[in-house]
Amino acid sequence: MKKFIKQIHVILLSIMFLSLAFPHVVTAQDPTPSDDDVNDIAEQLYCPVCENIPLDACATQACVQWRGIIRDKLAEGWSEDEIKQYFVDQYGDRVLAEPPLRGLNWLVYIVPPAAFLAGAYMLYRNFRTPKAANGKQGTGHKQDASSKAKTEPEIDNYIAKLEEELRNR
């Protein structure tokens, strides 16, 4: 039995040494980015050549090349932010769907909400002012009513004259 165990040990040790003699062939993980991975970043970018078309939906040669770069960078292990920064460095801020918060870009974020608030305030004021306006209109109605009251005798006179003329005929 002891001899058998000894033989097993020898065999195992031989295997171990043999395995050390031959270097391990380790295949590096080669993550091939999917189209979805590429498009997740591409949809946040705009190519200056094809205005108003996000990169993920653009079919021009330039955009195909850009998506190729995203794929290459992802395969190299670059993060989303690093890839976006690469595009900014190469082609400028205008490639970003969301402009960075600096310089005049602030206007893009400030003006629309400010315009919305200003519009809401104007609406509020317009809804409030009709009370006063109604008041004015109300006096107007009164005036109309009084003017109507004034005209009624005139109409009566006119009808009376008309009837008299008809009788005379």
Next chain:
Amino acid sequence: MKKILIWAGLAALLLLLAIGLKRAQQGQIGVGEMAPDFTLTAFDGEEYHLADFKGQVVVVNFWASWCVTCKPEAEDLESAWRKYQGDVIFLGVDYVDTEKEAKAYLEEANVTYPNGPDKRTLISQAYRVTGVPETFIIDKSGKVAYVQIGPFRSYNEIIFLIEPLLNK
């Protein structure tokens, strides 16, 4: 006071809009205007400053590897570049392109005059380029002498436009 502030804000906003609209509708740099200075870092790393070429005729060509009509023109520009042997400076500005494809394109068209990417599209914005190819021929005084929208039709056309500027 409140009203003044509101009106001032609106006026500033309108002014910005007006400036933006004016810039959008300006079109290309016109003939007779001073050519905007720029620095082009070529694909081989060498830097070219337009201001350094004052006293020489400079041809600035905007192109891209994805532009179909650019390649035949690049071949004509290369022939012109070889004819003048450095007496006329040719600079290729690669507009909104990718480096790998751009280098392959240059190799395929056998282009040897300096070419480099338009980093952050600063040069094309300064020249108000609307597409490629577009070429600006700059005279010895640094003024734009000719603007070509679209490709040159032939090598002869390029020579025809450059020759009078060399004698000025």
